[in-house]
Amino acid sequence: MKFPLSWLRRHLDTTATLAEITATLNRIGLEVEGVEDRGAALAGFRIAHVVEAAQHPNADRLRALKVDPGDGRLLSVVCGAPNARAGMKGVLALPGAFIPGTGITLKQGEIRGVTSEAMMLSAREMGLGDDHSGILDLPAEAPLGASYVAWAGLDDPVVEISVTPNRGDALAIRGIARDLAAAGLGTLKPLPEPKIVPAYPAPLRWEIADPRACDHVLGRGIRGLRNGPSPKWLQDWLVAIGLRPINALVDVTNLFTYGLGRPLHVFDVAKVQGGVLTMRMAREGESLAALNGKTYALTPEDGIIADAAGPEALGGIIGGEPSGCDEGTTECFIECALFDPVRIALSGRRHDIRTDARARFERGVDPALPPLALDLATALMLELCGGEASEVAAAGTPPAWQRSATLRFERLAGLGGAEVPADAAVAILERLGFAVQQRDASQVTVAVPSWRNDIAQAGSVETVLDQAATLPADRARAAAEGCAVVEPEADLVEEVLRIRGLDTIPPVSLPVAGLVPPPALTPQQARAGLARRVLAARGMLDCVSFGFLDQRVAALFGETPEALHLENPIAADLDQMRPTPLASLLLAAGRNAARGFPDVALSELGASYLDPSPEGQRQVIAGLRAGHTPRHWAEPSRPVDAMDAKGDALALLAALGLPMAAVTVTADAPGFYHPGRSGVLRQGPKTVLARFGEIHPRIRAALDLAGPAVGFEVFLDAIPEPKRRKKGAPDLPAFQPVRRDFAFLVDAGVTAEQVLRAARGADRQLVAEVAVFDRYAGEKLPEGKASLAIQVTLQPREATLTDGQIEAVADRIVAAVAKATGAVLRA
Template sequence: MKFTLSWLKDHLDTDADLDRIALALTAVGLEVEEITDRGAALAPFTVAHVISAEPHPDADKLRVCRVDTGDGEPQQVVCGAPNARTGMKAVFARSGLTVPGTGLVLKPSKIRGVESNGMLVSMREMGLSDEHDGIIEMPADAPVGVPFASLMGLDDPVIEIAITPNRGDCLGVRGVARDLAAAGLGTLKPLVVDPVPGAFPCPVDIRIEDSDGCPVFAGRLIRGVTNGASPDWMVRRLMAVGLRPISVLVDITNYVSQDLGRPLHVFDANKLAGNLVIRAATEGETLAALDERSYTLAAGRDVVIADDAGVQSLGGIMGGALSGVDETTTDVLLECAWFDPKRVAETGRALSILSDARYRFERWVDPASVLPGTEIATAMILALAGGTASEIRLAGTVPAFDRVIGYRPARVTSLGGITVATDQQAAILDKLGFAVDRSAGDVWQVTVPGWRQDVEGEADLVEEVLRITGYDSVPALPLPRTDVVTRTAASGRRLRAGWVRRDLAARGLTETVNYSFLTEADARRFGGGDDALFLLNPISADLAVMRPTPLASLVMAAGRAAARGETDSRWFEVGPGWRGVAPDDQRTMACGLRTGRTGPRNWTERPRAVDVFDAKADILAALAAAGLDADKVQVVQGQTPAHYHPGRSAVIRLGPKLTLGAFGELHPLILDAHDIKGAAVGFELDLDALPEPKRKPGRARPALVLHDFQAVERDFAFVVDEGVAADQLVKAVRGADRKLISDVAVFDRFAGERLGAGKVSLAVSVTLQPADRTLTDAEIQAVSDRIVAAVTKATGAALRS
């Protein structure tokens, strides 16, 4: 929300300076984001008198001007503006200054052989408008050498404040002034609303069919207007707050909206066909809007204003181009209505329209402002554009807002920690617009004004008293000290998630933090998209559904990265995924994604594409980090979610029923949907499904065990059926002698005609680590025989000769 200091003082009678106002705004909860003092920035640019303007000897369109700047000797300036002439008053920029509109740093120069020192500037060069037809012409009585900004009213500081969503009343300058007056910075000036008598009945009939979306609508016909340019004072104020002046009729609606927080709209009455009806849109209706875009409307959601020819405006959001005013407009229909904030928000989000009207309506506009807003806007139109106004045509009734709250002044002390005199509390509430009835004694009856729908209970009234009194008056008290050392609040599950994060990062994956919601299409691709998981108030249409797994967010991020040329991703996230809306349906998951290639990019070793074994190694490392013995889990191929490649993925189980996670290559359709080229593998580990460790949670490392006796390594090559998993063979080897065998690793896989059809050779390296003696050849042979026997029994393998 932006406004100028003079605009604020239209509503606030105060002698406070800018610094004091800025401090008070932040103190009452209207945080000042920026103050722009254009007067200070434009002060070096001064009024100058053009003593003479002679044709340039070498250029037909240039003039050589002698300029009196008030600083002594006249300056010579070469100027190409068509309006540069002898005797005029202009705006001079001396050498060394930076021209605001162009960024040009001025310095003495020669133009076509003639020296030029400084510049006579235009409005566009000063960054004040797009006008560049000539240099700025100052009034003939403007004193030479004076900063032109003060003479043109451009020395008015612009204040920008942050508005929280509950303070729709401060989306108008008057609401801001009201808060400052309550804080003691002055007196709120009365709002003058002089009814404009109608010269004739309004000929346009207005009917409301959708009273839920639009309970009340005021219309007024004004004939004989002249839709020219707005006066300078209005143009300056609108431009100062970032609004582009269009025409006096449009500018008046924008001005009232910014001034009072009361959105309005004007129709060109001669472009309307018949009467107006406010109704719900029908499916498939379209509106060509004022933003030069066409919108397809939805039945039951969008509130429209239509005439006999069709939809002319989207209620509370934007008008239509077909009935918009232009320079030929002579008769206008002024609209001032109240639209349901929820319906406005739903329509605005669905159609991706963010207009000033929508911004205010969805944050609440005072319903009682319909008639006063009509009268104020009518008076401005008649004063600035002329014309004759009809009587007001009112359809519907103003929604009742008669909220009364029982308030105990003592609650300021019990809730806020400070003591504020009851008379002071009553004065604060009264200045904020609340009606206070103290006749009941200790419990006051406080009536909430229509512009403060966010005040719902006694605690809200306490907050109003506290913020106006000043939060800095609330004492800062330390928490009581305890005599015992408190235990960590982190549970074993929380600690486990931290361990997994650290280990995955140590494996070279980069941690990401993503939104917990995504598009409906992506949710369904990853097994989600249940109706109960759709957000009622999404921040955008692309973030409308709670995600079923963080892996979906990682894939979306990889797609965005691939579009920017980053094809080799190494990411993980530990975060929530949702299966439903029950408490147990929210799961904490560790997910990782690798795309593209892995390995060093140099001449010593060629990189390779990531594969399913990379994902397997990641998920097993995450299991180990979480405190689970990875050797005890089962890797079962198949039965993975549909977003994995059906033949290159597996699930991780603990026992026949408990599934802990899944890993593998992603399905090609998933990759195509996000335009990811090449290989992509991922994993998902449900941390909430992991059993609690038998020992107390901790991260202490186990004692280092060093052996005094030499370890022995033996290699075995087994010929097995092609369908036998290497994991099954490794577990059989480990089971041959769990005390003596310390490590088993697969180091080779071979398939060839010599082995026979359907056969492969798997080679494993087995480490034997004795604890109390050196192994003899006979003992090593005995263990080897047991290993061969165990593998043969478990897999049907034969030792390769």
């Protein structure tokens, strides 16, 4: 938001300097982005009179001038401007002056044998434009010897501030002046209240066909006007803030947009067809030829102003060329309306139109200002263009903007962090326009002024929904739920502290929670990250897939309850929550195989769904290997088997801190695994830690996966968190371990796990590790029997084991295995 200092002084009666004003703006939260002082670089230039202009004796395109700078001297100036002539007045730069348009510092010199003691300047050389066709030609009444900056009004700094999205009132110079006055930097000047006497009925009529397009609108005609250039003071203000003056009618609307934050629009009555301007939503196929020279294809979500011929403006955003006012306009119609801020923002974003009107309407304008703004604009247009005004045409109902807010004085310190006396707080609110309705020792209730749309009205969702009845249901609900949690008291605290000065709030360090910061990740998050890294290190590619499948595919991996069926799936083949992430990996492997990559190793950390309850959603990390193992120098490639999946699952459990001695294997894997080549990893009889095995051929056939495939699922929620223990010295036994092999003849139905458990329990002090290294069944063994070979590692702690001690432990191991399984030690 830019504004010249002189424009601010039209609203603020103050003697403050520019430095004081900018410092106060920063202090009250209207951060100053920059100050442009165009006159600073031109301060040394003065108005001079060309007394004599003669042809240069040695150059055809130069003239030798005698110039009076106003101090009684006559200076010799060599000038190449074609318009240099005797009797004219221009701008003179003396030696030592910096010329901003050329970037040089002027020095006295000699040009083709003629001394040049100064320089007559063009607009481009002064940095005031692109005109370099000649030196600046000033009117005869320009005061000789006076400062050009002061005479031209260029000693008017332009201030640019940053406005936060909630402060729509600060997009008006009057709103900025009001804040400065409340901060003690002057007095806010009252707005005049002109009395407009209507001379004829309104030339156009308003009609609100759809309340979504507009809530309330006023309009007034002016006939017999003469539209032309606006006066210099108005053009200077507009140019200073970066706007291009167009004509008096349009320039007045820009004046009100920036001055009062009240966008207006003018229609040429002669160009409006049908005599009625209708507020409605656009229709399919309609377009608008806008004032910026572009044509926009409108949608049914755009609110427009239309006549009998079609769209004439995109309401609250930009007007249209067909009814625009130009120098031929003799009768205009002023529009002053209120629009839905959300719809303005959506339409502006949809069409990528950025205008000053949109910026103000989407933040909310003063709903009580339209009658006065219309009168003020009418009075100024009559003053500049002449003519006579009509009656006011209106449609819609003025909004009920009146609301109140309560401030508890103790919240200034409790929430704002600054001690402010109650009287001082109330005085600040009153200076900002809040009217006291009720006050006691602990709190004050104030009426919120109409221009402060950012001070919310607290209430229930249902109340806000009633007020937003014209909005779409989904957007009304979202807006209501957002508004219902807003506390206007916090806004009042902010206003008091802001005007008192943000720099007066004492800085307070955040409390130190502890010397050691808490971990950034929860144990569950850390475990999930570790699991993904472990599988990545084992050569698996981490995948992210949808949590839902085709119901027919999901049925291959378990039950598909109706409660997990999606009513509105994103695709027809993604209509059921998946029972396991392994199904998603199998589909991904099938797609890879169809494209020539049958050998894959994939993993995914995701959810499996048993029912809609929170307990029915389990966090699972699944892995899949399909095709053949990777080629390696130490061993040839081979088809993957169930032991690959078991190794992956056990490695993952070990990395997550689970003691491997507590893990047992059972053969009750679900039906999508091969019944003879799969298993379940458990901790105790009830806790299922993981499942692994070869994928059933029936499942592979249903999913068009030709090659072998093995997979596993580790249930992270079932793995107990490892106990935190203080790190001590590493366990490094001083004595050599002893390894002994045992081969047992067991019934074919005896599992290796039974033998291993019995061997471990034979002597828990010495037996450090037990592992199976061979299983044989066939020739030379009785029918129904198998040979199971294990290796037992004995780790002494106190002394090296003697042969007798070793034999004693071996006997205990044989006895324990025989008792648990009926096994016999093979000779």
